[in-house]
Amino acid sequence: xxxxxxxxxxxxxxxxxxxxxxxxxxxxxxxxxxxxxxxxxxxxxxxxxxxxxxxxxxxxxxxxxxxxxxxxxxxxxxxxxxxxxxxxxxxxxxxxxxxxxxxxxxxxxxxxxxxxxxxxxxxxxxxxxxxxxxxxxxxxxxxxxxxxxxxxxxxxxxxxxxxxxxxxxxxxxxxxxxxxxxxxxxxxxxxxxxxxxxxxxxxxxxxxxxxxxxxxxx
Amino acid sequence: xxxxxxxxxxxxxxxxxxxxxxxxxxxxxxxxxxxxxxxxxxxxxxxxxxxxxxxxxxxxxxxxxxxxxxxxxxxxxxxxxxxxxxxxxxxxxxxxxxxxxxxxxxxxxxxxxxxxxxxxxxxxxxxxxxxxxxxxxxxxxxxxxxxxxxxxxxxxxxxxxxxxxxxxxxxxxxxxxxxxxxxxxxxxxxxxxxxxxxxxxxxxxxxxxxxxxxxxxxxxxxxxxxxxxxxxxxxxxxxxxxxxxxxxxxxxxxxxxxxxxxxxxxxxxxxxxxx
Amino acid sequence: xxxxxxxxxxxxxxxxxxxxxxxxxxxxxxxxxxxxxxxxxxxxxxxxxxxxxxxxxxxxxxxxxxxxxxxxxxxxxxxxxxxxxxxxxxxxxxxxxxxxxxxxxxxxxxxxxxxxxxxxxxxxxxxxxxxxxxxxxxxxxxxxxxxxxxxxxxxxxxxxxxxxxxxxxxxxxxxxxxxxxxxxxxxxxxxxxxxxxxxxxxxxxxxxxxxxxxxxxxxxxxxxxxxxxxxxxx
Ligand SMILES: Nc1ncnc2c1ncn2[C@@H]1O[C@H](COP(=O)(O)OP(=O)(O)OP(=O)(O)O)[C@@H](O)[C@H]1O
Ligand SMILES: [Mg+2]
Numbered sequence: 001x002x003x004x005x006x007x008x009x010x011x012x013x014x015x016x017x018x019x020x021x022x023x024x025x026x027x028x029x030x031x032x033x034x035x036x037x038x039x040x041x042x043x044x045x046x047x048x049x050x051x052x053x054x055x056x057x058x059x060x061x062x063x064x065x066x067x068x069x070x071x072x073x074x075x076x077x078x079x080x081x082x083x084x085x086x087x088x089x090x091x092x093x094x095x096x097x098x099x100x101x102x103x104x105x106x107x108x109x110x111x112x113x114x115x116x117x118x119x120x121x122x123x124x125x126x127x128x129x130x131x132x133x134x135x136x137x138x139x140x141x142x143x144x145x146x147x148x149x150x151x152x153x154x155x156x157x158x159x160x161x162x163x164x165x166x167x168x169x170x171x172x173x174x175x176x177x178x179x180x181x182x183x184x185x186x187x188x189x190x191x192x193x194x195x196x197x198x199x200x201x202x203x204x205x206x207x208x209x210x211x212x213x214x215x216x217x218x
Numbered sequence: 219x220x221x222x223x224x225x226x227x228x229x230x231x232x233x234x235x236x237x238x239x240x241x242x243x244x245x246x247x248x249x250x251x252x253x254x255x256x257x258x259x260x261x262x263x264x265x266x267x268x269x270x271x272x273x274x275x276x277x278x279x280x281x282x283x284x285x286x287x288x289x290x291x292x293x294x295x296x297x298x299x300x301x302x303x304x305x306x307x308x309x310x311x312x313x314x315x316x317x318x319x320x321x322x323x324x325x326x327x328x329x330x331x332x333x334x335x336x337x338x339x340x341x342x343x344x345x346x347x348x349x350x351x352x353x354x355x356x357x358x359x360x361x362x363x364x365x366x367x368x369x370x371x372x373x374x375x376x377x378x379x380x381x382x383x384x385x386x387x388x389x390x391x392x393x394x395x396x397x398x399x400x401x402x403x404x405x406x407x408x409x410x411x412x413x414x415x416x417x418x419x420x421x422x423x424x425x426x427x428x429x430x431x432x433x434x435x436x437x438x439x440x441x442x443x444x445x446x447x448x449x450x451x452x453x454x455x456x457x458x459x460x461x462x463x464x465x466x467x468x469x470x471x472x473x474x475x476x477x478x479x480x481x482x483x484x485x486x487x488x489x490x491x492x493x
Numbered sequence: 494x495x496x497x498x499x500x501x502x503x504x505x506x507x508x509x510x511x512x513x514x515x516x517x518x519x520x521x522x523x524x525x526x527x528x529x530x531x532x533x534x535x536x537x538x539x540x541x542x543x544x545x546x547x548x549x550x551x552x553x554x555x556x557x558x559x560x561x562x563x564x565x566x567x568x569x570x571x572x573x574x575x576x577x578x579x580x581x582x583x584x585x586x587x588x589x590x591x592x593x594x595x596x597x598x599x600x601x602x603x604x605x606x607x608x609x610x611x612x613x614x615x616x617x618x619x620x621x622x623x624x625x626x627x628x629x630x631x632x633x634x635x636x637x638x639x640x641x642x643x644x645x646x647x648x649x650x651x652x653x654x655x656x657x658x659x660x661x662x663x664x665x666x667x668x669x670x671x672x673x674x675x676x677x678x679x680x681x682x683x684x685x686x687x688x689x690x691x692x693x694x695x696x697x698x699x700x701x702x703x704x705x706x707x708x709x710x711x712x713x714x715x716x717x718x719x720x721x722x723x724x725x726x727x
Pocket of ligand 2: 267268269400
């Protein structure tokens with residue numbers, strides 16, 4: 001039942017899958033983060049209409065299951081005449097969804113900044129843009145870093161769902177190997193172990209950062 | 219209330235010690251409390267008073283020595299080869315069934331009304347019927363002077379009232395001995411009296427009590443014996459008069475001196491100075 | 494767009510919806526019971542048992558729900574565990590949920606002041622009575638927001654069951670979609686359906702919260718749900 005040789009043969013394919021998982025997640029992360037910044041600034045804007053828009057975005061993309069979002073993009077894009085490769089659609093789907101979560105985390109970081117600091121900066125003659133970039137952004141980023149890192153773990157786990165549209169990331173690779181070798185248990189365990197390696201490393205990092213941040217605040 | 223004879227030892231510690239990590243908090247404590255005796259524990263902050271009391275109740279596991287409650291070893295069982303093992307929870311409950319405890323922070327259960335706080339253990343532990351438990355609960359609430367607060371939430375009560383409810387809760391289980399850990403330290407000064415009054419009444423009725431307190435006046439009036447604890451040792455003990463009037467050790471003299479200075483309103487030099 | 498595909502297949506869709514509700518509810522029940530057990534064991538058990546549970550929690554948290562489902566459904570038979578899709582889905586949701594529920598309950602248990610528990614012990618209450626009468630009733634108010642939040646999260650995981658062919662809402666509607674090529678209509682219906690489910694659940698949670706808060710007469714801030722369910726979702 002337990003054929004080590006086959007498992008060894010399959011390993012390169014799994015690693016290749018892991019590599020795809022990592023870079024697709026990274027791409028989704030970068031796009032999602034930029035989207036998050038934009039949505040967050042909508043949510044914090046002075047105009048009611050923009051705030052509503054940002055709110056609707058967050059509510060929709062957090063309210064609908066990711067799998068449904070992915071299917072939607074996958075089936076809908078061709079219908080409206082956009083011929084994108086599957087991996088582009090998948091990454092876009094990941095980014096759209098995690099953008100909503102990033103936006104909320106960042107908003108949390110911004111609204112907890114003391115108002116007095118910003119007033120003090122104004123008195124010192126900094127303009128609004130400088131205040132945003134020099135004063136508010138660094139602090140908000142630093143205080144939300146553990147939460148953001150946690151979100152990265154979620155993103156990596158969520159990326160398993162893009163296997164559904166046929167992209168050979170880690171889960172899909174394991175699926176293919178499991179089906180062709182009939183060693184289902186072994187290959188899924190191997191995939192689970194690889195996810196553990198990546199995510200636990202990130203979790204330890206997040207934990208350390210949180211600790212350091214709490215110490216700095218104490 | 220269980221009446222214990224005057225001579226019988228209710229609670230006894232023999233050569234007990236306790237350490238937290240490397241820090242030895244209690245060292246070779248020997249102490250016997252007889253029926254109806256009122257013992258007050260005094261000592262500087264950090265001297266180990268709370269730890270001693272908590273070890274006597276096995277809320278904290280002591281390391282060496284023995285503690286006996288009415289002759290039964292508390293918290294440990296003797297194993298076959300003479301080694302001692304932690305008692306199972308059920309056995310621990312059995313040994314300390316006659317022991318009540320009152321805490322500095324009252325520790326009432328905020329999700330239950332006053333009477334439910336008092337009735338809870340009667341119903342769940344003693345297996346009493348609800349109406350019977352209610353009758354008994356009202357009785358003890360009457361005793362601490364709060365019969366009209368039965369159906370109020372604890373958070374609606376003043377600190378003094380909460381502490382009296384906590385005393386009633388413990389009293390309802392008719393303990394043979396009650397332990398108090400600074401029962402008035404969390405109270406506003408004007409509320410201290412009502413709690414001490416209840417405790418004095420208990421003492422007069424013959425309740426056996428061990429009380430950690432910073433209220434020297436109370437100790438002087440109500441205690442049969444005062445024990446001075448310093449750095450985990452019993453440094454001195456005796457009847458209040460002797461201990462307070464003629465301390466034998468420098469440490470105790472110093473401690474009492476500090477206490478008096480802290481509590482004086484008019485200084486000796488005649489200048490008014492409220493501290 | 495033509496939404497008549499939905500009305501034409503109403504009985505199937507209703508059945509799928511029922512399965513979704515069933516697996517959601519079953520997953521919550523199983524997960525909550527397992528989670529409560531884990532939290533209670535973590536409170537009292539020795540070092541090795543606690544370490545074992547920690548490993549279980551960390552592994553479940555670090556792996557995607559989909560992989561867990563595959564392990565159960567496709568990997569199970571190698572260990573003699575042959576499950577129907579529905580059983581695998583339920584157990585999967587239960588295991589997945591258990592670790593997050595455990596964290597929520599653990600935080601809840603720790604939120605009840607130590608002194609209140611000591612007082613209960615001194616009055617002779619058994620650990621079980623203390624949990625049931627002192628700790629659970631108090632912490633419920635505090636953890637309710639986190640529980641609601643995670644219930645929603647778990648609901649949003651149920652579409653994944655369609656991948657192992659559990660005939661729930663997503664499975665039925667995507668099936669209809671590929672049969673009739675009415676992808677847009679069926680997917681829109683799914684979006685709306687799940688969105689409404691989540692919305693309904695959060696409204697219900699809010700109402701419960703204000704009720705319980707009033708009942709206690711003291712407003713508690715609630716344990717941050719973000720922290721407890723951080724790491725949930727897929
Ligand atoms: N759980 C614990 N872990 C480690 N050290 C402890 C613990 N509890 C008490 N200590 C230490 O033991 C010593 C005695 O503490 P204890 O609370 O018994 O003093 P105390 O006499 O009651 O003081 P106070 O008058 O301030 O209440 C202190 O040095 C304290 O820091
Ligand atoms: Mg103390």
